[in-house]
Amino acid sequence: MTLTAPDASARRDDQRGLTEAEVAEAQAAFDAIIEADQRIEPRDWMPDAYRKTLIRQISQHAHSEIIGMQPEGNWISRAPSLKRKAILMAKVQDEAGHGLYLYSAAQTLGISRDEMTEQLIESRARYSSIFNYPTPTWADMGAIGWLVDGAAICNQVPLCRASYGPYGRAMVRICKEESFHQRQGFEILLELSNGTEAQHRMAQEAVNRWYWPSLMMFGPPDDESPNSAQSMAWKIKRFTNDELRQRFVGMLVPQVEVLGLTLPDPNLRWNEQRGEWDMSEIDWTEFNEVLAGRGPANAQRIQHRRDAHESGAWVREAAAAYAQKQAARERRAA
Ligand SMILES: [Fe+2]
Ligand SMILES: [Fe+2]
Numbered sequence: 627m628t629l630t631a632p633d634a635s636a637r638r639d640d641q642r643g644l645t646e647a648e649v650a651e652a653q654a655a656f657d658a659i660i661e662a663d664q665r666i667e668p669r670d671w672m673p674d675a676y677r678k679t680l681i682r683q684i685s686q687h688a689h690s691e692i693i694g695m696q697p698e699g700n701w702i703s704r705a706p707s708l709k710r711k712a713i714l715m716a717k718v719q720d721e722a723g724h725g726l727y728l729y730s731a732a733q734t735l736g737i738s739r740d741e742m743t744e745q746l747i748e749s750r751a752r753y754s755s756i757f758n759y760p761t762p763t764w765a766d767m768g769a770i771g772w773l774v775d776g777a778a779i780c781n782q783v784p785l786c787r788a789s790y791g792p793y794g795r796a797m798v799r800i801c802k803e804e805s806f807h808q809r810q811g812f813e814i815l816l817e818l819s820n821g822t823e824a825q826h827r828m829a830q831e832a833v834n835r836w837y838w839p840s841l842m843m844f845g846p847p848d849d850e851s852p853n854s855a856q857s858m859a860w861k862i863k864r865f866t867n868d869e870l871r872q873r874f875v876g877m878l879v880p881q882v883e884v885l886g887l888t889l890p891d892p893n894l895r896w897n898e899q900r901g902e903w904d905m906s907e908i909d910w911t912e913f914n915e916v917l918a919g920r921g922p923a924n925a926q927r928i929q930h931r932r933d934a935h936e937s938g939a940w941v942r943e944a945a946a947a948y949a950q951k952q953a954a955r956e957r958r959a960a
Pocket of ligand 1: 720
């Protein structure tokens with residue numbers, strides 16, 4: 627017995643049953659909605675490629691939120707004070723919520739939660755590579771909040787205007803919570819940076835560890851990102867990978883000064899002529915290794931998720947049995 631939310635497979639079949647003339651008409655209506663910057667809703671006709679792109683993007687995003695709980699979950703039991711523990715627990719819990727909003731948004735496109743979970747635990751789906759790095763010190767909690775949640779905000783604020791309604795609306799709430807996450811990370815680093823010499827060093831080392839992987843979160847450079855143009859034409863994406871990366875670096879530079887720390891790139895400087903940040907070449911071989919599943923913690927992350935899924939089977943079965951009982955009772959009453 628599995629729990630599945632209502633899916634849109636019926637709508638998908640309807641869509642296949644259309645005549646050529648009807649498809650052309652539906653495509654024109656779709657194009658007009660995109661052109662007018664309005665929203666596509668689950669009930670609307672949409673091109674198959676648009677649906678597939680969204681399913682892939684939203685489910686990957688959901689998986690990232692769920693797997694992203696692990697590197698920080700590692701520190702809940704070892705947080706340095708009760709206050710820090712409470713904050714970190716709230717943050718990790720928010721990430722679970724983000725995963726759930728996003729799975730729900732993806733379900734409106736005709737994929738079930740079970741399918742998505744299976745794809746993840748069988749390593750057929752991707753999630754953000756950043757969560758395959760280990761978190762050896764408490765300062766990593768600061769660096770993750772400041773850099774990883776910070777990069778997530780840069781990526782996600784424009785997604786609040788994504789053309790697919792359920793995705794855009796989920797992002798509004800997620801972004802509000804992400805800004806709290808970023809501030810809590812900044813505050814952890816600020817306190818460590820102004821602490822003892824060893825604490826300051828710990829903060830700097832964590833920033834050094836997470837800086838490059840956080841820049842990689844924006845994806846490959848524009849000239850190697852073939853799907854970007856189509857996503858921008860569909861108004862799912864609003865800015866290119868490199869534009870967002872530039873914006874992120876511009877946000878970090880004044881903040882790292884307040885922190886009294888440095889970014890680990892000797893070539894980072896503002897280029898007046900080009901109106902953008904010059905920076906060192908990103909090591910994409912590392913990115914590709916991690917993406918291919920050979921990062922420091924890939925196997926461990928998936929194994930952990932699989933174990934959690936298996937040990938939660940009885941909860942899903944009990945919930946499904948209860949729902950069935952309730953439905954039968956309602957039928958009898960009717
Ligand atoms: Fe999140
Ligand atoms: Fe977050």
